[in-house]
Every structure is written in C-alpha cells, then in structure tokens.
Amino acid sequence: MRVARWTRTSKFFTAGTGLVAVLLACVPLVFEPDVVQKLTTLLILVLLAAMWNALAGYGGLLSVGQQAFIGIGAYGTVYFAGLGITPYVAMLLATLLAGLIAIPISLFALRLRAAQFAIGMWVIAEVISIIVRLNKNLGAGTGISLIQLNQFDPIFRQAYTFWLALAFTIVFMAALFFLLRSPLGASLQAIRDDEDAARSLGVRVAARKRLLFVLAGLGCGAAGVLIVANTLFIEPGSIFSVQWSAYMIFMVLVGGLGTFEGPILGAILLFAIQTTFTQGGPWYLVGLGATAALFALLLPRGLWGTIEERLGLRLLPVGYRVVEAKHEQRAA
Amino acid sequence: VTVLNAALQGVFLGAFYAVLACGLSIMFGVMRIINLAHGDVAVLGAYIIFVIVERTGVSAFVAFAIALPVMILLGYVLQLTVLERSLKAGILTPLLATFGLSIVIQNLLQLAFSPDVRSLGGSAGSLTTSSAQVASGLSVSALGILVLMVAVLVFGGLQIFLSRTRAGWMMRATAEDIDAAELVGINSRNVYAWATAIAVAIAGLGGLFLGIRSVFDPVSGPTQLIFAFEAVVIGGMGSLWGTLLGGIALGVAQTLGAQVHPQFAVMAGHLLFLAVLIARFGGGRALLRAAR
Numbered sequence: 194m195r196v197a198r199w200t201r202t203s204k205f206f207t208a209g210t211g212l213v214a215v216l217l218a219c220v221p222l223v224f225e226p227d228v229v230q231k232l233t234t235l236l237i238l239v240l241l242a243a244m245w246n247a248l249a250g251y252g253g254l255l256s257v258g259q260q261a262f263i264g265i266g267a268y269g270t271v272y273f274a275g276l277g278i279t280p281y282v283a284m285l286l287a288t289l290l291a292g293l294i295a296i297p298i299s300l301f302a303l304r305l306r307a308a309q310f311a312i313g314m315w316v317i318a319e320v321i322s323i324i325v326r327l328n329k330n331l332g333a334g335t336g337i338s339l340i341q342l343n344q345f346d347p348i349f350r351q352a353y354t355f356w357l358a359l360a361f362t363i364v365f366m367a368a369l370f371f372l373l374r375s376p377l378g379a380s381l382q383a384i385r386d387d388e389d390a391a392r393s394l395g396v397r398v399a400a401r402k403r404l405l406f407v408l409a410g411l412g413c414g415a416a417g418v419l420i421v422a423n424t425l426f427i428e429p430g431s432i433f434s435v436q437w438s439a440y441m442i443f444m445v446l447v448g449g450l451g452t453f454e455g456p457i458l459g460a461i462l463l464f465a466i467q468t469t470f471t472q473g474g475p476w477y478l479v480g481l482g483a484t485a486a487l488f489a490l491l492l493p494r495g496l497w498g499t500i501e502e503r504l505g506l507r508l509l510p511v512g513y514r515v516v517e518a519k520h521e522q523r524a525a
Numbered sequence: 526v527t528v529l530n531a532a533l534q535g536v537f538l539g540a541f542y543a544v545l546a547c548g549l550s551i552m553f554g555v556m557r558i559i560n561l562a563h564g565d566v567a568v569l570g571a572y573i574i575f576v577i578v579e580r581t582g583v584s585a586f587v588a589f590a591i592a593l594p595v596m597i598l599l600g601y602v603l604q605l606t607v608l609e610r611s612l613k614a615g616i617l618t619p620l621l622a623t624f625g626l627s628i629v630i631q632n633l634l635q636l637a638f639s640p641d642v643r644s645l646g647g648s649a650g651s652l653t654t655s656s657a658q659v660a661s662g663l664s665v666s667a668l669g670i671l672v673l674m675v676a677v678l679v680f681g682g683l684q685i686f687l688s689r690t691r692a693g694w695m696m697r698a699t700a701e702d703i704d705a706a707e708l709v710g711i712n713s714r715n716v717y718a719w720a721t722a723i724a725v726a727i728a729g730l731g732g733l734f735l736g737i738r739s740v741f742d743p744v745s746g747p748t749q750l751i752f753a754f755e756a757v758v759i760g761g762m763g764s765l766w767g768t769l770l771g772g773i774a775l776g777v778a779q780t781l782g783a784q785v786h787p788q789f790a791v792m793a794g795h796l797l798f799l800a801v802l803i804a805r806f807g808g809g810r811a812l813l814r815a816a817r
Contacts, residue, residue, distance in 0.1 A: 253617065255620050301802070301803050301806070305806060307617065307620065308553075308561075308754075311561070311620055312750075312754045313799070313802055315751065316751060316755070319751065319795055320792065320795050320799070323788065323791065323792045326788065435747055439628050442621060446621060475633070476632070476636065478628055478631075479632045481628065482624075482625045482627070482628030482629040482631075482632065483625065483629050485625035485628075486622045486623075486625025489614075489618050489622045490607065490611055490614070490618070490622055
C-alpha cells in the first residue's frame with residue numbers, strides 16, 4: 194500500500210484544465226462581444242462560488258454577507274477611477290482594498306459562530322451599503338456608472354474585461370488549490386472536519402480562518418470589480434443585495450460543499466439555468482431556494498461530493514488517497 | 526423634549542421588534558438554531574391576515590385570530606419537515622436550509638401577491654390614527670401602547686407557561702438536555718414541534734403589527750429578520766426577558782439615530798448590535814490595536 198496524490202485521471206484532468214484556460218483565453222478573439230460578456234458572467238460565478246466554498250467548506254464559516262466585499266470591489270473601482278487612475282489599475286486597487294478591509298472585520302467577526310457570524314456579516318454588509326447610500330460622490334442610492342471605461346472601444350473593452358476575469362479566476366483558484374495542498378491545507382481540512390479536535394492537536398484555528406477570510410474578501414472584491422467592469426453601472430440596492438449570498442449558497446451546495454471541483458460545477462449549473470430562464474422571475478428563484486434547501490437536507494455533499502464518494506474520482510487533487518498494492522501492480 | 530419623545534417612540538417601536546424577535550429567541554433557546562426564514566414567516570402571516578381581511582371584511586385583529594391556528598399548524602409542519610432533519614446534520618445545515626426556505630417564501634409571495642406594497646392599517650379601526658398628547662411635545666399613540674402591552678403580555682405569558690405548566694417544564698428540560706429529557710419519557714420531537722409552532726404563531730403576531738404600523742411587500746422578510754436577530758443578540762441570546770429589553774434598546778437606538786439623520790436610523794441599530802457583539806465576544810482590543 195502507498196499514499197498517492199495523483200491518479201492517471203487527475204493528471205489528465207489537471208493538464209486538461211490548463212488547456213481549457215488557454216482555450217478560454219482565445220475566446221475574445223473568436224466570439225462576438227455578447228458571448229464574451231456571458232462567459233465573463235460565468236467566470237464571476239465560478240470565482241464567487243470558489244470563494245464562498247473556501248469560507249464555508251474549509252473554514253466552517255457560513256457568511257450571508259460576502260456582498261459587502263463585492264460592493265467594496267465594485268464601488269472601489271468607481272472611486273479609484275474617479276480619481277483619474279487608469280480603470281484597469283483602479284480595478285486592482287479596489288480588489289486590494291476589499292482584502293484590506295477584510296482584515297479589521299476578521300478581527301472580531303471570526304470570534305462569532307454559526308448564526309452570529311452569518312447574520313453578523315449580513316449586518317456588516319448592510320452597514321457598508323448604508324455608508325455608500327449616504328455618500329453623494331458615489332451616487333448615493335441611485336447608482337453610478339464607470340464612465341472611464343467608455344474610452345475603450347466596446348469590443349476591446351469586453352475582451353480586456355474577460356481576460357481580467359480569466360486572470361482573477363485562475364489566480365484565486367490556483368491560490369486556493371496550492372493553499373489546500375500545502376501543509377496549511379491539511380490543517381484547514383482538519384478544521385472543516387472537526388474544529389475542536391483540530392485545535393486540540395495544535396492547529397492555530399484562528400490564524401487559519403483569518404487566512405481564508407481575507408482570501409475570500411479579496412476574491413469577492415475581485416468579483417465585484419468584474420461585475421462593474423462587465424455591466425458598467427452599479428447601484429447599492431443590487432450590488433449589496435443578499436441575493437449574491439443566495440447564488441453562492443446555491444452553487445456551492447449543489448456542486449458540493451468542501452470539495453474543490455464542486456463549486457465550479459455548481460457555477461456552470463447556475464449559469465446554464467440563468468441562460469435558459471432569461472426572464473428570471475419568481476419561479477426561477479423559488480426553484481433555486483428549494484433546490485439549495487433540499488441539497489442541504491438530503492445531499493449535503495452536493496453533486497460532486499456524491500460523485501467523488503461513489504466513484505472515487507478526483508480530478509483536481511487537493512487531498513491524498515491510499516492506493517492498494519494490487520492496483521499498483523496493475524498500474525505498473 | 527424631542528429627544529425624549531424620540532426615545533418614547535423608540536420604546537414602542539422596540540416593543541414591536543421584541544414581538545418579532547420572540548419566536549427567534551424561543552427557537553434558539555430550545556433548539557439552539559436560528560431560523561433565517563423567521564422574518565419571511567412573519568411577512569407570510571401578514572399576508573394571510575391580509576387575505577382574510579380582503580375576503581371577509583373583518584378587522585385585522587379578528588383576522589389574526591382566524592389566522593392563528595393556520596400559523597400554529599405551519600410551525601408544527603415546518604419543524605417536522607425541514608428543521609428536524611436539518612438539526613441532525615450539524616450546525617450549518619439549519620442555516621442553509623432556512624435560508625433556502627426564506628428565498629422560497631419570498632418568491633412564492635411575489636407570485637401570489639405581486640411586488641406591490643400592502644398594509645393592514647386601513648382595517649385596524651381608529652386605533653392606527655388616535656394618539657394622545659401627554660405633555661407638550663410628548664405624544665403617545667394608541668397603537669404604540671397596544672403593541673407594548675401585547676409584548677409584555679406575550680413575554681409574561683411565555684414566562685408563566687415555561688415556569689408553571691407541565692408542557693413548559695418539558696420544554697425547558699428538553700432545552701437543557703435532550704438526552705436526559707428523552708430518558709424520563711419526554712417526546713422531544715413533539716416538544717420541538719410545539720416550540721416552533723409557538724414561535725411561528727408569535728411571528729404571525731409580529732406580522733400583524735408590521736402590517737398595521739406600516740407597509741409590507743414580499744421581500745420585507747429579511748429586514749425583519751435582521752431587526753429580530755439584533756434584538757435577540759442585544760438582549761443576550763437565550764434569555765427571554767432579555768429579548769424584550771433588547772428589542773426596546775434597538776427601537777430606541779433607531780429613533781434616536783433618526784434624530785441625527787433620517788437615514789441614520791437603521792444604521793444606529795446596526796452599530797448598537799455590532800458594539801454588543803464586540804463587547805460580548807471580544808475583538809475590540811485587537812481592532813483598536815489595528816487602528817493604531
């Protein structure tokens with residue numbers, strides 16, 4: 194018997210992921226801007242799902258307030274661009290701002306547990322939303338446009354935004370992937386499985402959770418940046434909406450809480466549903482809410498978690514597996 | 526005097542929040558869970574009362590009496606279908622399941638009643654408009670007094686129920702130690718279901734007051750949930766009388782905040798809530814250090 198990380202499938206698939214990334218990078222060269230815009234939305238969903246999963250799936254932190262960071266990213270972009278900074282530099286600064294603001298919030302929010310953390314984060318998002326609403330320079334309650342992006346030709350603008358979305362998604366997913374594979378990742382998964390047991394074994398739970406929280410703050414901030422770059426207009430009512438949390442919860446629960454691949458699957462599913470039911474409307478949201486609740490109750494490991502369990506399939510390996518000698522001989 | 530008057534109005538407003546929060550507090554006290562659909566359940570109650578008023582033309586209070594059995598049944602079924610299963614699955618599952626439920630309720634209401642705002646104010650008689658001038662600048666509305674009285678009655682009634690009746694003892698015993706309670710023959714499933722039924726019924730009362738005091742629409746729920754949860758936390762989680770005081774503290778903070786700036790009302794409540802959390806769980810010192 195030996196312990197292995199890679200299987201033939203996962204090697205193949207990880208290489209495949211690299212290929213997909215290269216192919217995606219070519220998308221703006223081939224397709225119309227509206228297709229590019231749609232795919233940008235998909236990447237935003239993947240990023241959001243991965244970040245929410247990092248918090249809930251690995252840190253046990255169920256946040257209903259990640260829209261705080263989405264809003265900071267979006268409004269930060271408009272603010273920095275308004276100062277005369279090149280829009281794309283403003284976007285990077287806004288992402289960093291979201292991560293920076295996550296640090297002081299983490300100092301007290303991470304002391305809360307379960308419902309207190311969930312609703313505490315929600316209230317923090319509301320507070321930030323009210324601050325924006327009170328600020329006339331940020332368009333107060335009526336919203337504001339990212340006019341600085343209009344200097345670019347729409348076709349190029351859409352392409353740049355897409356590439357930025359792709360870069361952000363790859364950077365954050367890679368950061369999470371390598372974080373989970375590092376010795377740090379083992380301690381994170383220990384926290385996910387049993388926080389008290391992990392603490393008693395000497396895992397510095399608070400520091401690990403802070404790392405995840407700040408990563409998720411940066412990631413959600415990046416998503417907010419991409420949202421404003423993709424739609425060019427934001428208003429506090431929608432960017433700070435708890436609907437974002439609803440989407441994230443849906444994607445992660447359906448895809449598979451605490452699995453690396455699951456949220457990607459969940460994001461693709463949500464994107465497919467959104468493109469099919471373009472009118473949206475209440476029935477579609479009833480379906481999303483009911484599905485999320487049913488998955489939480491009946492299939493807590495989500496689609497990917499169940500597949501992984503049944504087939505022993507692992508495409509992007511963040512854990513280890515035990516390979517029995519018989520298989521090894523056959524492999525050799 | 527305006528500040529004093531604002532504080533007085535805050536007490537009345539807070540009594541309303543306390544009624545909203547009461548069910549949340551019961552469920553947390555007995556089962557250690559927070560129902561994220563609590564606000565939506567209250568709004569659902571308001572819609573049920575609204576429908577009864579529309580169909581029969583009775584006053585909103587009579588309609589509430591008719592709606593009460595429906596709410597109790599709803600709570601009972603909610604426990605047995607959704608919450609019971611989620612309780613067994615860990616501490617995050619009840620939050621996830623009730624958050625999903627919250628979205629379902631909001632959008633079903635949207636489908637049934639359109640996004641228009643509704644009110645029960647017109648069907649509550651002269652109560653909503655009459656008020657008395659106690660002193661110069663200090664006014665007391667009949668509705669405010671009523672809500673405050675009902676709030677005290679509800680909390681007092683619950684206190685008596687929990688400390689004097691057999692069913693109340695069973696509920697406290699189950700809250701204290703479910704396994705021990707089972708050992709002495711208490712059916713904890715039933716106790717939990719009744720706790721949720723009571724919580725949902727009181728949420729319906731909150732819905733009645735919400736509809737009479739102001740207007741509501743299908744997506745009013747989350748705001749009510751936040752206020753209710755803030756009241757529970759400010760008063761100290763798991764303490765029933767604390768929730769009443771917490772609600773009043775929240776109401777006063779909001780009306781005093783409104784004195785500073787109309788848009789600052791809700792903000793003041795949020796800040797009080799966050800301050801209480803920091804005071805209770807720490808992190809304040811770390812925050813100060815970071816600020817320096």
